[in-house]
Amino acid sequence: MGFDMASQDGIKNVLEGLLAGIHADNEQLFDTVAATPVVKDAVGKVSEGDLDGFYFALLYPLSNMVDGLLERELPLSREAQFLFKHSTFVESHFRRLIEKFEGSACCADKSRTILAKLLRFFNTGAEVSFDYTQKYTYHLPTKVFTTHHEILGFFAALQSLLFGRGEPYVAALGAIYTRMAEAGSATGSTGLSDPSANAGNAALRSAAPAASSPDSNELALTSSVCADDGGKCGAGGYCDICPHRTDVKEPNTGRRPGRALRQSCKPTPQAGVND
Known part of the structure; x- marks a missing residue:
């Protein structure tokens, strides 16, 4: 090394x-x-x-x-590697939004359930889903992060955010706030457990990229996560990401620090992983 x-x-x-x-x-x-x-x-x-x-x-x-x-x-899943290394970062963002939209009760149980489902998806290809017919459902999200698409898109945005590219995160967050506000309008409520989220919703809508920017469908497929953003998404849903921190070199070898990540929108099943 x-x-x-x-x-x-x-x-x-x-x-x-x-x-x-x-x-x-x-x-x-x-x-x-x-x-x-x-x-x-x-x-x-x-x-x-x-x-x-x-x-x-x-x-x-x-x-x-x-x-x-x-x-x-975990040689076959960069996403699983990321989740293990940065689980507290990822979990805290899911938990905060669950707390905002569903209240603080069991928010940590729900966020941990989401991470467990994400890990299973990255390792086996089993899409994220929840069984709301089971006896105990306190650990399942009910308003936000209830679909595979929304969960995976937000995770991809968090990958970008950690490496300094905030635009996908702002777009994903804005889409969630907008959806929750629309759901609240349809039911006659705000859809928000935290009153401060109303102001945050308007701010995020104004800060989110214009309609020409990638929507949440694209966010789920493209995980551009480098501060220098030297990699561009190519065919097949892959992104080549340049190493971050290119201003200095690694001691002893003179190499640039960091590794170029290769993200895939479709995980490859890991052998020996149980359901």
């Missing part, structure tokens, strides 16, 4: 220290690894105000280690 053996040993020591002190609070956890060379180097970069140095000293190798694990265990 472009790191010498000493650096690899240092990261190994950091991981062992972190895992050994996993139940400690933040500062106590830091104390368990503070004496390691890798962490000392990272502390020095913080003191120097060196953002890139800190990233390459600590965050970059740790992130690469996680990438390696996921690439080995």
Whole structure:
């Protein structure tokens, strides 16, 4: 991965220290690894105000280690890899909208159910659906994110957002607000659990791209997720995404950091995955 053996040993020591002190609070956890060379180097970069140095000293190798694990265990699904690595980010966005439109009761159960269904789809190809006839349905969304199309489109928009491309996210969010407002008008209610969402709805409609921009159908198929946006969607629903952070190079190798992601709108089933 472009790191010498000493650096690899240092990261190994950091991981062992972190895992050994996993139940400690933040500062106590830091104390368990503070004496390691890798962490000392990272502390020095913080003191120097060196953002890139800190990233390459600590965050970059740790992130690469996680990438390696996921690439080995989930080699056929980039989307599943993304979901595992950024599950808290993805879940928080789903949960916030569920809370806004359906209320706070069981919103975390609903968002976790959505992520589990998404993961199943990425690994097996089974589209997201919910059984509302079962005895307990407290964990199922009832107003927002009730369809495979809306869930997958919002997930694709979150991929874009994480890598600095906010337009698909604004468009997806605006479409959700508009749909909920229209549903509320049809039933004589606002369709919103949070009164502040009325103002947010109008703001998002005005900020959303014009009609000529990709609609939510396209959002579900195109996952352009790079801040530099060097990749353009090609035939077959694939996107080649250029590596982000092209202003600096990786230590020791001179390579540009990051990896070009290749996103597919249709997942390939993973062998050995149960329903």
